Amino acid sequence: MNKKTISFTLNGESREFDIDPNERLLGLLRRNGFKGTKYGCLEGTCGACTVIMDGKAVDSCLVFAFQAHGRNVVTIEGLGDAGTPHEIQQALIEEGAVQCGYCTPGMVLSAKAMFDETPTPDDETIRLHMDGNLCRCTGYEKIWSAMKKVSAKHERGGKR
C-alpha cells in the first residue's frame, strides 16, 4: 500500500500521521487511539463521528484522511480538562441527556461548533446545527434543554 504522511493540528497539537490514500479521517483517528469519535453508519447520516475541522462540524466518516492535511481538527478528546468537562458536556450531564452516550461525543462537537459561531443560538439555529446528529435514546428532549441551558448561560455572560 502506498503510504503517505500528512500533518494537521489535532486538539491544539501539531501531529503527523501515516495514512492510506482511501482512509477516512474517522479510521485514522480511531486507529491512532482517538476512539472518542464513534460511528453509526459510515455514510454521513448519523453524526456519531462528528469532529470539528476548521471550526465546522463534519462527519469524519465522509472526510478523507488526506483532506485533514494542514487543517485544525478538534475531537472529543480535546474538550474539557481532566477535572472539569466542557460546559456543553456539563449541561448534557446535568439535564440527563446522556443515556447510552453513544451519540453524545458527536452531539457535543456539533454543539460546540454551533456555540463557537453563535453563542446564543435561536431555536432554528439549534435545529439546523443539531439535525445531523441522530439519537435514538432520548427523544432529543433533554439534549434540547441542555442546548437551551448553555445558550442561557452565554446570555448571562457566561455565569451560571
Add this chain to the structure above:
Amino acid sequence: MTSVDKMKVVHHSVRKVDAEALSRGKHLFTGDLTPADALHIKMLWSPHAHARIKSIDVRAAEKMPGVRCVLYHGNVPKIPHCTAGQGYPEPSPYDTLMFDTKVRYVGDRVAAVVAETPEQALDAVGAIKVDYEVLKPVFDYDEALRDGAPIIHDEKESYVPIPIPYEPQKNIVAKIGMEAGDFAKGMKEADFTFDQVFETPYAQHCPIEGYISWAQLNPYGRIVITTSTQVPFHTRRIVARALDVPVQKIRVIKPRIGGGFGCKQEMLLEDVVALAALRTGRPVLWALTRAEVFRSGRTRHPMRIRVRYGVKKNGDITAIGLDLINNTGAYGGHGLTVMSCAGSKVLPLYHVNNIHFDAKSIYTNLPVGGAYRGFGATQAYFAVESMIDVMADKIGMDPLAFRKRNHIVSGESHPAFEALGEGKPGAPMTIGSCALDGCIDKGAAEIGWSKRTPPGSKTGRYRRGIGMSIHMQGSSVPEIDMGAASLKINDDGSFNLNVGATDLGTGSDTVLAQIAAEELATTTDKFIVYSSDTDMTPFDKGAYASSTTYLTGEAVRKAAAKVKSQLIRVGAEILRKKPEELDVDDAHVVTKDGSAKVSYKDIALRTLYETEQFQIAAIESHVTHKSPPPFAAHFVEVEVDMETGKVRVIKYVAAVDCGTAINPQLSEGQTEGAVLNGISYALTEEYRFDGMGKMMNASFTGYNILTMRDKPEIKTILVPSYEETGPFGAKSVSEISINGGMPAIANAIYNATGARVYRAPFTQERVWRAIQESKK
C-alpha cells in the same frame, strides 16, 4: 400508601454514574475495546429469499490475501438452536443452524470470511462460489398459511424444546389463544358491532451503535466474548450450545452498550466470532454495517390484526375479539412471546367479559422478527386504542370519558394474565398500584382536552386535532426470569455492586445503585457498579421485559438489606448495644436515640483487618410472582395538511404511572425516547421490499428515523403510585411509552380530518387517501 417523601436517594434525580465518561467519549464500547491485531469478519449474505445451497466452493476465497479462515455449513457444528435471548428452555423453536444448506431470507448467513482487514474479507466474500437452487418464496400472511404453500422450515432437525404448538409444515411457528365468557353472545348483546383490520409494518430499533462483537481466547484457552448485548448470560448459554462447547469455556462481557431497545436481546454475532477465534487463535471482530443491521438484524414483527368489538349505547363494552397474525420472518425466536404479550398486555386494560383472542405466528421469507420495546403490545395497541375512539364516536361519548368508564382499576384481575403466558400458563395477578385516572386527568389538562372540537367543525387546509390513548405494560416475566446482585464492602466504606443486569443506556446501573444506597442509608457515589460479565457478576436474565428496576432492583434491595444487618451486627459489638437498638443513617450505624454511632468505614476496617474478620457481603436473587403494569395516558396534538396528507406532530404529552420513579430524570428520559420512537414508528418507519424480498431502504436516510428537527414538544408527567411488590414502590417505565404513537396520532388525525388510518406508518399518501375516502 408508603411515602416516598422521606427517601433520601430514591426518587431523586441522582446523576447517572456513567454520564461524564460517556460524554467525554471514553473507551467504553465494544468497538473501542477491540485489540488492534483483531481479525475481521465479513459475511456472504443470501441474495435469495428462499433457496437451497446446492454447492459452495470456498477454496478460492481461502487463498485470497489476508484470509485466515472461511466458515460455512461444511465446516461448522450443525446444532439446531434458537437465537432469541430468553429463559431456558426457550418457548421458541430450535430452527436455526450456525450455517445451513438452506437460506430463508435475503440477508441470511451463507459463509463468513475471517481476514486481516475488512477489505480483504470483503474481497474474499466476492470469491466464494455458490450454486443455489432458488425456491419459491413466501412473503405474505395469506400465502404462508395457504394449503400447499412452500414450506420454509422443511428440515427434520428443527423442534421446540418445550411442548408448544409448532407446525412448520404449515409455516406456523406458534399459536396461542384464549376465550373468556361468550364472545358470540357478547357481540349479540351489543347495540353496535365493529369488525376492522389493522396492519403494522416491519420496523427496526436503530440503536446508533449497531451490532458488534469480538472474541479472543484467553491464555487458558477459554473464549472471551465482548459484545454489545442485552443478554450476556443467555448469549453464553446459546453460544455454548451452537458451538458444542461447555458453558464453562465461555465468558461474555457486556461493556457500555450504544442502545438496544430489544434488538440485542439476541445471540446474533457471538457464535461466529467465538468459533472464528477458536479456529484462528486470534482476536476476531465482527461489526455489521448499517445496511446489514437493517437486513440481517432483528426487527419489530409486522402484524395483521382483526379487531371485533361490541358496545352498548351506555358505554358498556360487551365483547372483544382479537385475531392476529404475527410475521416472524425466516426464524421463529420471540414468535410466541411477542403475540402472547399482544394479548396479555392489552386485553386486561378494559372491562370486557366476553373475550376471544387467537394469535398465530408464521414464517415468511422476510427478515427476522425479534424483541422490540413494547413487544407486541405496541402493535395491538394501535388496533385496540383506535377502536376505542371509533366506538366512543359511534355512541356519542367523549373518548376520554369512555376510557375512564371502562378501564381496569386497582384490585381487579383479568383472565388474560393467567391464560397468556410464555410457553406455560401466565401468573394470575390482581392489579395493585394504578394511577391511570390521574394520568388521564393530568395529561388531559396539559394538552387542553377540554378545548377539543369535533372534526366536523374544522375548516381550512391545515387542520389541528387532538387524540389520546391509554396503555399498560408489565414489569418482568413472572415466575420465569431471575435477577441477582452481589454487594461487598471495601476498606473505606464503599461497596462493589455487581449485577448481571444489563445497562444498555437506560441508566440501570445508576438506578440499582440508588436502591442499594437508600437501603444502606448512604449515597450513590459510594457504589462501584459493575455490570455485566458472566465470570464476575451473578446471573441475571438480562435487559428485557421491563424488568431491571422491578426485578433486579428487588434483588439489589435484598442484598443491601443483608449487608445492612451485617453492619448492624458488627456495629452492635463496637457500640456495645443490641442490634434492635440500632439503625443506619448517613453511612453510619447509629443508635436509634442518636447517642452513638460508628461509620461504615470503621466497621469495614475492623472486619477486614482487626477483629473477628470476615467479608461483609451478600448475594441475593429475586423472582417475581407478578408483573405489575405501569400505566400511561398519552395525548397528542397534530396538524394535518388536507391537500397533501402531511401530518405534523405539535405537542405530545405522556402521563405515566411507573410507581415510584427511582430516578425521575431517567424515567422522563426513558419516556421521551420511547415517545419519539413511537411517533417515528407511526409516521415514517417501515421496511420497503422489492419483489424479491430484499429491503430497499436499508439506511438511516432511506428508513428515516426522526431527528431533532422533527421533535415536537414532548411533555412527560410522572404520576406517582406505590407498587407494594416493587423496590421502594417501583414498577417499570422503559417500554410502555412507545405504545402511544400510533393510536394517539391516528385518533388525532381523525379528530383533525374525520379520516381514519388503519395501516401504519401514516405516510402522506396513506393519510391523503384516507381523507379522500372519508369525503365519499
